[in-house]
Amino acid sequence: xxxxxxxxxxxxxxxxxxxxxxxxxxxxxxxxxxxxxxxxxxxxxxxxxxxxxxxxxxxxxxxxxxxxxxxxxxxxxxxxxxxxxxxxxxxxxxxxxxxxxxxxxxxxxxxxxxxxxxxxxxxxxxxxxxxxxxxxxxxxxxxxxxxxxxxxxxxxxxxxxxxxxxxxxxxxxxxxxxxxxxxxxxxxxxxxxxxxxxxxxxxxxxxxxxxxxxxxxxxxxxxxxxxxxxxxxxxxxxxxxxxxxxxxxxxxxxxxxxxxxxxxxxxxxxxxxxxxxxxxxxxxxxxxxxxxxxxxxxxxxxxxxxxxxxxxxxxxxxxxxxxxxxxxxxxxxxxxxxxxxxxxxxxxxxxxxxxxxxxxxxxxxxxxxxxx
Numbered sequence: 112x113x114x115x116x117x118x119x120x121x122x123x124x125x126x127x128x129x130x131x132x133x134x135x136x137x138x139x140x141x142x143x144x145x146x147x148x149x150x151x152x153x154x155x156x157x158x159x160x161x162x163x164x165x166x167x168x169x170x171x172x173x174x175x176x177x178x179x180x181x182x183x184x185x186x187x188x189x190x191x192x193x194x195x196x197x198x199x200x201x202x203x204x205x206x207x208x209x210x211x212x213x214x215x216x217x218x219x220x221x222x223x224x225x226x227x228x229x230x231x232x233x234x235x236x237x238x239x240x241x242x243x244x245x246x247x248x249x250x251x252x253x254x255x256x257x258x259x260x261x262x263x264x265x266x267x268x269x270x271x272x273x274x275x276x277x278x279x280x281x282x283x284x285x286x287x288x289x290x291x292x293x294x295x296x297x298x299x300x301x302x303x304x305x306x307x308x309x310x311x312x313x314x315x316x317x318x319x320x321x322x323x324x325x326x327x328x329x330x331x332x333x334x335x336x337x338x339x340x341x342x343x344x345x346x347x348x349x350x351x352x353x354x355x356x357x358x359x360x361x362x363x364x365x366x367x368x369x370x371x372x373x374x375x376x377x378x379x380x381x382x383x384x385x386x387x388x389x390x391x392x393x394x395x396x397x398x399x400x401x402x403x404x405x406x407x408x409x410x411x412x413x414x415x416x417x418x419x420x421x422x423x424x425x426x427x428x429x430x431x432x433x434x435x436x437x438x439x440x441x442x443x444x445x446x447x448x449x450x451x452x453x454x455x456x457x458x459x460x461x462x463x464x465x466x467x468x469x470x471x472x473x474x475x476x477x478x479x480x481x482x483x
Contacts, residue, residue, distance in 0.1 A: 145173040147349035149342050151387065152181025152315070152335045153359035154436030155213075158444040159424050160186050160357045161206050162451020167355075168199040170459055176285035176349035178341040180334035183357075184288040184314035185209060185265070188306065191284040192273050208272060210444050216264045217439030234443045235432040242434045243372070249319045261322040265315070269308040279304050287344045289334025290314045293323050298337035300344060335383045342390045342419075352416050357451075358423035360384055376433040394419065420462075422454050 146167070150160050164186060168174075174194070179187035186206065193205025236242050254261070278286075281303065288301040290313040301310040313324035313331035323330035334340075345354050360380060368377045400406035401414035427450050435443070 145175055145351045145353070147176040147345040147351045147354045148174060148178070148187070149340045149345060149354060149356045150177065150179040150183030150186050151340050151357060151359045152179070152183045152333070152383070153428075154182055155439045155444065156359045156424065156428055156431075156436055156447060157182025157186055158210050158447035159359060159428060159451040159454075161210050161444075162448035162453075163357050163422055163455040164190060164206055164451075165203055165448065166452045166455035166459065168203050170456075171199070172459075174202075174284055175351035176287070176345055178287040178289070178338075178345055179314070180289040180338055180340045181315040182359075183340050184311050184334065187286055187288065188269075188273060188278070188311050191281070191286055192278055194284055195274075195277060195281055205272070209268070210448070211441075212268050212272075213265075213439050214441030214444050216268075217441070234435050234438060234440075234446070235430065236434045236438060239434065242437075246372075246375075246434075254319065254321050258321070263312065263321055266308060266312060269311055273308070273311075275307050279306055285348050287341050287348060288314045289338040289341050290316075290324075290331040291334055291336040293318075293330040293332055296337070298334070298341070299329070299331060300338075300341060302348070335386070337386055338390065339383050339387050342387075342394060346410070346413055346417065353418050353420060355420045355422065358387075358421055359428060361423050361425055361429070379433065420458070422451075422458050424450065424454070 148164075150157075153159075160183065168190075174190065177187040177190060179185075186209070189205045189209045190202045193202035195201070196205065248257070286301075286303050286306060288306060288310060290299045290301065290310065291297075292299050299313075301314070307326075309324050309326050312321075313326060314334040316322075316324050316332050318332050323332055325331075340356075342354065342356065360383060368374045397406065398414050398417070401411040404411075406414065428447075431443075
């Protein structure tokens with residue numbers, strides 16, 4: 112009897128794995144375009160990206176590959192895991208779970224804005240005394256001093272919701288997560304086979320808040336320092352012709368900063384946007400070479416066909432200030448989600464309109480059939 116019980120357990124496990132493999136290979140009916148996604152980091156502003164992804168998935172967009180740094184890495188991993196669990200609807204549910212859990216954990220944060228803060232400053236807390244004090248605190252003490260046990264609530268969130276073994280085996284959505292090698296200062300890209308909870312945490316580790324994440328014999332900090340987000344890997348690792356960059360920080364400034372607080376904020380902004388600007392310049396140069404024929408082969412053909420699209424928070428996110436990136440109040444996250452959805456829906460509608468115009472123009476150029 113015991114042998115039969117063991118056999119039944121084995122068969123049940125085999126059937127479970129077979130069904131999981133079938134689900135991963137089953138084609139979903141996708142009405143929209145096929146895209147590779149590049150997701151920028153930006154702390155709590157990553158909820159804007161959640162809104163963008165929510166709208167894209169709802170409208171039937173097929174996701175081919177995703178790159179991300181920091182909050183973009185979290186969005187990428189939850190999207191890919193949710194897709195394996197239940198297709199586009201599963202991805203939407205997983206992303207909603209991610210941000211609800213972040214909002215719930217933030218309720219206990221000392222940086223949580225109070226009612227008076229919200230009434231006087233809205234979600235922009237740049238002049239808030241609590242945030243000013245915390246900023247000074249992190250300049251005096253390192254996380255190895257004020258957080259010796261390296262407590263990180265995001266670690267539990269990943270352990271509770273992501274099956275990394277299954278994610279590492281899957282190739283349904285290719286992942287490229289950026290981290291920064293502390294010792295060399297170079298970019299480290301984690302792909303599906305390498306992605307663990309520690310790899311995701313490494314991509315989102317700000318050195319003034321958390322310990323460097325050790326993986327193997329190397330230490331890693333936030334990927335935003337070296338690629339925010341990685342774009343060029345999507346050319347080699349992705350198959351979609353269209354790449355959509357979700358940009359949380361456009362990096363522009365109308366006037367030079369004059370206060371100490373504003374100067375530090377602008378320096379951080381420049382530091383986290385410089386890698387992306389470099390990649391965009393390099394991509395533009397490569398595309399020019401592909402179009403004029405000086406870059407051939409498979410990469411040249413891929414570059415010539417590739418189209419880059421951008422959805423960005425722009426002035427909407429800039430109005431919230433730099434300190435709001437640490438504000439994970441659930442009300443703020445919901446507002447960011449709504450802004451992201453609205454931007455994505457506008458982009459999708461304009462894209463569909465352009466494609467319809469192109470179809471009509473192409474049809475009008477066709478030669479009429481001779482009458483019989």
